[in-house]
Amino acid sequence: MRQFDIAIVGAGLAGSLAALALADSGRAVALIAPPARAADGRTTALMDQSIAFLKALGLWDEIARHAAALEAMQILDGTSRLLRAPPVAFRSSEVGLDAFGYNIPNAPFLEVLDARIAAQDNIVRLENGVTAANAFETGVELVLDDGERVMAALVVGADGKASRIRDSAGIGVRSWAYPQSALVLNFSHERPHGNVSTEFHTESGPFTQVPLPGRRSSLVWVLPPKEAARLRELPAADLSRAVEERMQSMLGKVAVEGEAQSFPLSGMTAHRFGKGRFVLVGEAAHAFPPIGAQGLNLSLRDIMALKEIVLGSEMAHAGIGERFDRRRQVDIRSRTMSVDLLNRSLLSDFLPVQFLRSAGLHLLSALGPLRSIVMREGIEPLGSLKAFRETLRERVARKQA
Numbered sequence: 001m002r003q004f005d006i007a008i009v010g011a012g013l014a015g016s017l018a019a020l021a022l023a024d025s026g027r028a029v030a031l032i033a034p035p036a037r038a039a040d041g042r043t044t045a046l047m048d049q050s051i052a053f054l055k056a057l058g059l060w061d062e063i064a065r066h067a068a069a070l071e072a073m074q075i076l077d078g079t080s081r082l083l084r085a086p087p088v089a090f091r092s093s094e095v096g097l098d099a100f101g102y103n104i105p106n107a108p109f110l111e112v113l114d115a116r117i118a119a120q121d122n123i124v125r126l127e128n129g130v131t132a133a134n135a136f137e138t139g140v141e142l143v144l145d146d147g148e149r150v151m152a153a154l155v156v157g158a159d160g161k162a163s164r165i166r167d168s169a170g171i172g173v174r175s176w177a178y179p180q181s182a183l184v185l186n187f188s189h190e191r192p193h194g195n196v197s198t199e200f201h202t203e204s205g206p207f208t209q210v211p212l213p214g215r216r217s218s219l220v221w222v223l224p225p226k227e228a229a230r231l232r233e234l235p236a237a238d239l240s241r242a243v244e245e246r247m248q249s250m251l252g253k254v255a256v257e258g259e260a261q262s263f264p265l266s267g268m269t270a271h272r273f274g275k276g277r278f279v280l281v282g283e284a285a286h287a288f289p290p291i292g293a294q295g296l297n298l299s300l301r302d303i304m305a306l307k308e309i310v311l312g313s314e315m316a317h318a319g320i321g322e323r324f325d326r327r328r329q330v331d332i333r334s335r336t337m338s339v340d341l342l343n344r345s346l347l348s349d350f351l352p353v354q355f356l357r358s359a360g361l362h363l364l365s366a367l368g369p370l371r372s373i374v375m376r377e378g379i380e381p382l383g384s385l386k387a388f389r390e391t392l393r394e395r396v397a398r399k400q401a
Contacts, residue, residue, distance in 0.1 A: 002124075004030040006310070007142055007152035009130050009165050013044065013106065014282030014299040015158030016113040020057055021307045022156075023123045030150060031117060032126045032142065033159070040106040041261055042184050043218040045070060045197075045210055047101035050300045062112045067102035068211040071195040099195070101297075103210045103218060105186075126150070130159075133168035133278075137318070140277050154320055155278050156306070161268055163284035169275045169321075175268040178343065180205050181228035182290055183221040185260040186212065187243060190252025193217055198250065205265075205343060206291055207246055217251070219243065220290050222343075228262045265289045265343075269336050273328045274321030279306060286332050288339045298335050302328060 008019050011033035019031040046054070054060045074089045092100045117123050128144040133155060142150045157165030166173070193211045200207040205222025212218055221243075223231070231239060236256050244254040268287045273280050281302040288295070305327045313320055 001141075001149050001151055002030070003139075003151045004028045004124070005152065006030070006154045006156060007032060007140070007150060008156040008158055009033065009133075009142070010158035010160060010163075010282070010284070011125075012158065012160070012282070013109065013113070013296055014303070015156075016110065016117060017057075017300065018156055018158055018281055018303045018306070019117060019123050020059070020113065020120070021053075021303050022310060023120050024057060025307055025311050027122070027310065029123045030126055030152065031123055032128060032130060032144070032150070034129050035127045040110070041186060041258060043103050043105045043186070043210060043212065044109065044296045045101055045103045046300070047297050048097055048099070050297050051101055053300055053304060059112065059116065062116075063104060063109060064102070066108040066213070067104045068193075068213045069099035069195045070101050070103060070197055070211065071099050073100065073197045073199065075199050075201060077201050103197075103212060105212065105218075130164055133165055135169075135276055135278070153277065154310070157278060157280045157284040158282050160283045161266075161287050163280065165278060166270060166280055166284050169278035169280075171275055171278075171280065172271045173268050174271065175266065178265040178267070178289065179224060180222050180265040180289070180343075181225040182263050182265055183223055183228045183231055183260055184219070184263065185221075185239075185243075186216060186218050186257045187240065188214075188216050188255045188257060190215070190254075191250075193251060198247070200246065202246075205289070208290075209247065209251075215251075216257075221246070222265065222289065225264065232260045232262050267336065267340055269332065272325045273302075273332065274324035276318055276321045278321050279324045281306065285328070286336055288336050289343050291339050291343055294335050294339055298332065301331060 005027035006022050007030040008015050008022070009032050011019075011031055015031065015033065019029050023029045051060065054063060070092070072089060072091045074087060076087050090100075092098060117125060126144065126148075128146050128148070130142050131145050132143040134141045134143070139151045139153050140155045142152065142155065144150065155165060157163045157169070159165055192215055193209075195211050197208065197210045199209075204224055204227070206220070207222070208220045209217045210219075221228075221231075231242060234242065239260060240254045240256045243256060247254070266287065267289070268283075270280055270285050273285045282299040285302065286298065306324055309320060309323050309327065313323075
C-alpha cells in the first residue's frame with residue numbers, strides 16, 4: 001500500500017492548484033482523479049490576491065499570455081422596472097491597482113497546471129476514481145476503482161458538488177436551486193473592450209461580459225432554463241445577434257465562437273468544511289451562481305488557508321480538519337450569502353427589494369469611499385481594513401521622518 005502525506009481527490013482547477021500549493025510545502029502529495037475531462041469553454045476571473053498566489057507558486061508567467069486584465073467593471077441596469085439603478089463603474093486605479101485581476105480561459109489554464117504537476121517530483125498522479133474512504137487513527141485509506149489502496153495522513157476533497165470524500169467524511173450539505181441557467185460562450189467583437197467588464201442586471205439575472213485577449217470577450221448570461229436552452233440551439237449568426245442586442249451594441253458587431261454551453265444554477269454549502277483528517281475545498285465545500293467573480297477566488301482562499309495550516313502542523317495530527325473548518329467558516333458563509341442575496345434581488349418583483357437594490361447602487365455611484373471599500377472587499381476579505389491600517393502606518397512613518 002502506497003502512503004502519502006496528503007491525498008487530493010479531484011483534478012479540476014481547485015484540486016490541481018491545491019496539489020501544487022501543498023507539494024510546494026514539501027509534502028508528499030497524491031493527486032487522484034480520472035484523466036478524462038469534458039471540454040470546458042468557460043473562463044475564470046481571478047482577483048489580485050489570487051494572482052499574487054499564482055505568482056508565489058511560479059505559475060503566473062505561463063498563464064499570463066492567455067489572460068486579459070480587468071481594469072474596470074461597470075454595472076448597468078438592463079431591466080424595464082419602475083425602479084432602475086444608475087450606472088456604477090469600479091476602476092482599479094481607485095484602489096491603487098493596475099488591474100483588479102485577470103480573466104483566464106479554463107482550458108489553457110488546466111493545461112498549464114497539468115504540465116507543472118507532471119514535472120513535480122513530490123506529486124504522484126493517480127488516474128483513478130475513489131470508491132471509498134475509510135478513516136483510521138493513523139490516517140485515511142482510499143480505495144481506488146482499480147482495487148489499489150492508498151493511505152494518507154490528510155485527504156483533501158476537491159471532487160465537486162457530488163463529493164464522495166464529503167460523503168465518506170459524514171459531512172452533510174444545505175443545497176438549493178434557482179429558476180435559472182447560465183449560458184456560457186466566447187465571442188469576438190468589432191470595438192476594443194478597453195479591459196472593461198460590463199454586467200447588465202436583468203430581470204432573469206446578470207448578463208456579464210468579461211475581456212479576453214484581443215477583441216474578444218467571454219460571456220455568462222443568466223436566463224430562465226427554457227430560454228437558455230432555446231438560445232443555445234440557435235444558429236451562430238442568430239445567437240451573435242441576440243448577444244449584440246442584449247449588449248446594446250456597446251462592442252459593435254459580435255461573432256460567437258464555437259458552441260455555447262449552459263449550466264443549471266444552484267447553491268450549496270457543506271455543514272462543515274473539515275472533519276478529522278478530511279478537508280473540503282472548492283465546490284466540494286461551497287457552490288453558488290457565477291456572480292461577482294467569487295467562485296474560484298474563494299476556492300483559492302481555501303487552499304491558501306490549508307497550506308498555512310499544513311505548514312504549521314504535524315501530519316500525524318488528526319485535528320487538521322477542525323482547524324480548517326474554523327478558519328474558513330466566516331469567509332465562505334458571508335460570500336455565499338452575499339451572492340445569494342444579490343441574485344435573488346434581481347429576480348424579485350417586490351418593490352421594497354427593488355428599492356433597496358437601486359438605493360445601494362445609487363450610493364455606490366455617488367460615494368467614492370464606499371465604492372473603495374466594496375472594491376477592496378471584492379478583491380480580498382478585510383481588504384479595506386488592511387488598506388486602512390497601511391494608510392495609518394504610512395502617515396505615522398511620514399510624521400516620524
